[in-house]
Amino acid sequence: MKNFVRFLPLLVSLSASAQSTADAIIARELQTSRAYETLGHITDDIGARLTGSQGAAKAVRWTTQQFREWGMPVTNEPVMVPHWVRGREEARLVSPADHNIVLTAIGGSVATPAAGITADVIEVDSFDELKTLGAAKLRGKIVFYNNPMDMELVRTHRAFEAYRIAVAFRGAGASRAAEYGAKAVVIRSVGSASLRTPHTGALRYDPKQPKIPAAAMTAEDAMLVHRLLARGKRVRMHMILTPRTLPDVMSANVIAEIRGSEKPEEIVLIGAHLDSWDLATGAIDDGSGVAMVMETMRLLKEMKLTPRRTIRAVLFMNEENGSRGGQQYAKDHGKDKHVAAIETDAGGAAPTGFTTSIKGDTLTALETRTKPLAAVSANRFEVAAEVGADIDPLTQAGVPSFGLVPEPLHYFDYHHTNADTLDKVDPKELAQDTAAIAALAWILAE
Template identity: 40%
Template structure:
């Protein structure tokens, strides 16, 4: 955390320090903001919601039967919680079935490997693929390799994901997962296997979406556990020729209809202006989707409920959006932006919770430079909840990341992601990874943010262009 503080400007740090040390209430809005924090920190609602979702629904891969059960669950919960308006919007989502995934080292030392298919992968032939591997440190190294060296082999991308509070190591290594099959196929590879995009040492493989490209052959794609990647490296020290047998039965099965599920707290004086707080409802099928993104669903829903229950509603409408099919390519986010294009100019600001349940340590914005300075003053009360005031370079989160290009201001409520990629996209993404007190702190931050933005008199546009 010290490194985060040191990177802040002196002015921002001072504003944060003053906010943390000064509990004086200067306005009715600040009084309500403090009440929201106290209520959130004493409420079990968010934990109850994520427990319900993971126990009563569980894994909910977009396009699956469980996906529609999750939609029904969300509608029912939001209506029971008493939001002013609850509705859903259809989204066409790809349907992919994981099937079986098996791999083993055939020579020089026969051993089984723990793997999982990457999302969207095709199957191998029925008897699998057996071939020598060729190892690369990164996607970039593969892209510069000779086709003569790669053709007829199984590519192995062995990039290690760095652990960091911001999760920035993921951005450095994820290209191998998303684009590796294309690069490998362009050079004649038969299949691709990657070191899992994760920071753990567990013998569990991390799944995640991969891509194909029109005009380029589709090849099977899988991830292996980090210990198995280490095993292969140790084996390569002894013999440069390693033969692997890979078998996948994954299937792409067309498209189905899922839904973005939406709830609103109607604004009291500016009901047509929207403060959006979102999360994604779908999950991968390996764990129960607790941290990705059941926690986010619970956080924004509980935050919206706190505001719904206020005696006097804030000026703007608070819109809670539970997006469909984020894991399969931000499908719900893109569908929302398209469906609401005519009213995006009425979206005052948007933010998304999709980074687990670690405590929020900083809030960043993407607004005009003038508005940014005013926002720091407006949101200083959030520092009492341990949130440092950050910079003006926010992306907002995956499903709202396309909104800034259309002029919509966004905020990023930064969560501590130090251990997020230990569990991300694995069978280990389960409820026990969530700390109830940290979840409550997130709810407090989102409730404060949403309320302050709904009451704000600051002109946020035109937003800062990177």
């Protein structure tokens, strides 16, 4: 007890100095941020970074070299990744009138036959409806899942909840329809806005079912097809998709560290994913996250700050269509002593706080130490079961986990479309996000 009492003032002063350093980190980032410059390289100079592509390989090289230039140890840890390549994607209605249909293949989709598919379109809005219609009605047809995101949830800052509900049809829709003999599926794009922009994303084929082609139409085209069917018209669609799945290739997670001064074996992880979809340059998903993580490391280095514990930056490969990077990291580093993990994969709009896996007294104790985050309105913590896909294996293993929550209102307007470009990110908001991550990482590492 005597020892503890003697030690107590030290603890208090450590925590007070951690907070004043966090204040300084936030102030410095807001004044001198280079996060947007980094994001410009990742998006404009490197381009789209779909797993297995030249862009993804370039991103591994450039980020590695950048960490090295900033003066920190960096490694590339090998990850075998899928290599899916988009091809042509065209569709028209051939009945009741000639309409161009704007769609995009869902990531992982197989191709149509070379001449395409021409078939009647049948609309459903649930998996139960497939069962009701049965093979008699669905065999040989193009099944159309018409499930818009719940805009009431989007407007009330629960866009991720709306996304999780609607995305079920993108992920499992093809195999569920294949079970009843459908020839192909089209979904209404999962997004909260559309200027006739289709939203891609990944699907998962059930190995027990035949693989059928799957695409996402724009909201406008989905509404057209819906109106025609509602008027009792026979809707026939012709569609050609020519994607290919090539053999897996070797890629890498990029890992950089600022070693802790007192407990270097204890790790605070900050992570984002380096890959993007191929339709655009992945500025909001997840170039902005990568920029925040890199900028945090640059900033701490520039401020000559050495935390007591190690801060480890991990740029994960293949979050979008396989999560192989996250799985590989958990396999290689599951035994490392992670004291916390922070993921940023929800865009680059102004910060609103963090989701977290910790609760109760632990969370309350943390909240007393994270007051500096109020300077960038990031001091709100919301308990969630999953805070980030790449760190999920760590979260499930009990590592206290955090996910940055930038304002989600417009995230799914651009998500996975050809409009996910640098202009969608505001440099000031990106700096605020980075300040939030850097300050939280610092506090956790002290």
